[in-house]
Amino acid sequence: MSSASFEIAANVLIPGRAAGAALVLTDTLSFWGGFDPQTGEIIDVHHPQYRQRVGGSILIIPESRGSAGTPGGIAETLRNGSGPRAFVLGERDVNISVGALVANRLYDLSIPVLEIATQAMSEIEYGDHIEIDLDGTISVNPRAG
DSSP states (O other): OOSSOEEEEOEEEEOOOEEEEEEEOSSOBOTTTSEETTTTEEOOTTSTTTTOBOTTSEEEESOBOSOTTHHHHHHHHHHTTOSOSEEEESSOOHHHHHHHHHHHHHHOOOOOEEEOOHHHHHTOOTTOEEEEOTTSEEEEEOOOO
């Protein structure tokens, strides 16, 4: 991947601003059973990013997997500070969006949720510095090295 910065236009599902390092998940994730909302750790032993922690990241994820319990797991991890600063999705995901909305309404947290094309998702690498603006512009600054 190039070391030059670039921008991606996203569909805004939930607006907000955020910045942080990209945590790129290569598979879907269940936020109810495959994830510990207290620690932000991926606990699904079959997940490629097993034991990674999502806290403080810009979470790049194809979509969630699982049940209607997902919004509760997301809202809880956002409430206790172990969740990501933003979600960037490959597919619209009602469970992630509802979890972020619940965290906004109950805890006054503004966590952006964006959708981008699969091709754009493949251009973001683990550790890239991401900045998200209210209009859905994603600025990507590749990590050094």
